Amino acid sequence: MDVVVARIGKAHGLRGEVTVESRTDDPRSRFVPGVRFATEARPGSGVPRELTLRSARLHNGVWLLAFEEIPDRTGAESLRGTLLVLSTDAIAPADDEDGEDGYYESDLVGLRVEDPQGQVVGEVVGLDTRAVQDLLEVRLSDGREALVPFVEAIVPVVDVPGGRIVMDAPAGLFDLAQG
Numbered sequence: 001m002d003v004v005v006a007r008i009g010k011a012h013g014l015r016g017e018v019t020v021e022s023r024t025d026d027p028r029s030r031f032v033p034g035v036r037f038a039t040e041a042r043p044g045s046g047v048p049r050e051l052t053l054r055s056a057r058l059h060n061g062v063w064l065l066a067f068e069e070i071p072d073r074t075g076a077e078s079l080r081g082t083l084l085v086l087s088t089d090a091i092a093p094a095d096d097e098d099g100e101d102g103y104y105e106s107d108l109v110g111l112r113v114e115d116p117q118g119q120v121v122g123e124v125v126g127l128d129t130r131a132v133q134d135l136l137e138v139r140l141s142d143g144r145e146a147l148v149p150f151v152e153a154i155v156p157v158v159d160v161p162g163g164r165i166v167m168d169a170p171a172g173l174f175d176l177a178q179g
Contacts, residue, residue: 003024004040005030006084007023007083008080008082013073016070017076018076019063020063024129031053031056033053033055033056034053036051037084037086039083039085040083042081045078051068053065054066054067103158103160105127105129107160108127109124109126110163113164113165115167121138124138134149136149140174146173153168154167154168
């Protein structure tokens with residue numbers, strides 16, 4: 001299976017670096033010079049089908065990547081919006097600092113969301129990865145969408161093979177989704 005690990009943003013500097021929105025659980029292990037990414041870009045954009053990572057660094061909390069095939073700012077600007085893709089066969093799963101397995105968005109989307117009593121609350125429709133804490137995007141049974149902190153205190157059970165997560169939402173959390 002292939003997973004999107006980043007979306008390329010704007011060009012940075014003159015030497016072909018780009019900003020990226022990381023969509024991986026462990027960017028330090030994924031953004032290693034020499035790694036070859038498949039790309040998903042607009043048809044006719046001229047973006048190469050594969051890009052080889054030349055360098056990766058954090059700058060003010062933003063990942064900056066450069067690729068062997070892209071020598072300058074003009075080339076970097078053409079990459080905007082391109083998705084960087086890796087095969088899950090080519091990467092080892094990462095562990096977070098608590099020793100728990102990380103999850104890909106593709107693992108979570110479509111999982112049934114249940115409360116601790118087993119009552120269906122909704123369905124996971126996305127994962128919003130953030131620097132401090134990831135958020136699950138949940139479509140509630142009444143059609144509203146809510147962002148839920150993806151932390152063990154609120155999501156104590158993630159059962160991918162069983163097709164469900166258990167969410168122990170604090171009182172009022174879903175009231176915030178009424179906007």
